[in-house]
Amino acid sequence: MFVALALAICAGSVVSAFKAYELALVSANRNDWLLLAAAGMALGSWSSHFVAMLAYAPAVAEKLALTATFLSLLIVFFAAWIGFRLSSRATDHPAWAAVGGGVIGAGIAAMHFVGIATWKLAGIIVWNMPIAASAVVFTVALAAGSLRAFHQVHGRRGFWLGASQDVVYEAGEARGPAALRVGRP
Secondary structure (H helix, E strand, C coil): HHHHHHHHHHHHHHHHHHHHHHHHHCCCCCHHHHHHHHHHHHHHHHHHHHHHHHHHHHCCCCEEEEHHHHHHHHEEEHHHHHHHHHHHHHHCCCHHHHHHHHHHHHHHHHHHHHHHHHHHCCCCEECHHHHHHHHHHHHHHHHHHHHHHHHHHHHHHHHHHHHHHHHHHHCCHHHHCCCEECCCC
């Protein structure tokens, strides 16, 4: 149930973020729309991450470190803001779309791993590094692809192609928790 709720939050926030980004590209108030796009992406990614953690955490987590939890939100917000700003330069050169998407993907991956680190556990987290690394690579690559697709395919089709690919990489971040197990202290 929590995973389905997390996916719904993610999908709604991604569509909202992409709509704000689309408006930023044609508006005189570009910076305002870019901030709104970043806020939508960050708050959606962050909240869906913590809702998804509820599906995994009740058996192991005792509480969350509040400062680090807030830090994880700041990480993804600033990465999304910088990424959308870079991507908005794709009219100058198409590669900017992929660069901006990659920055957003890296920020989302960092938020997920910092978010997992916020758990106060009775045990210790043991990482499977190949799975953790593949989760980061997967997230960055699909995020880069989603904004590149958004810019290459014009109109509604490009919007939905970019947004749906974005939802896929957010869902793919479920690989992050698969990379860990909780061991005895």
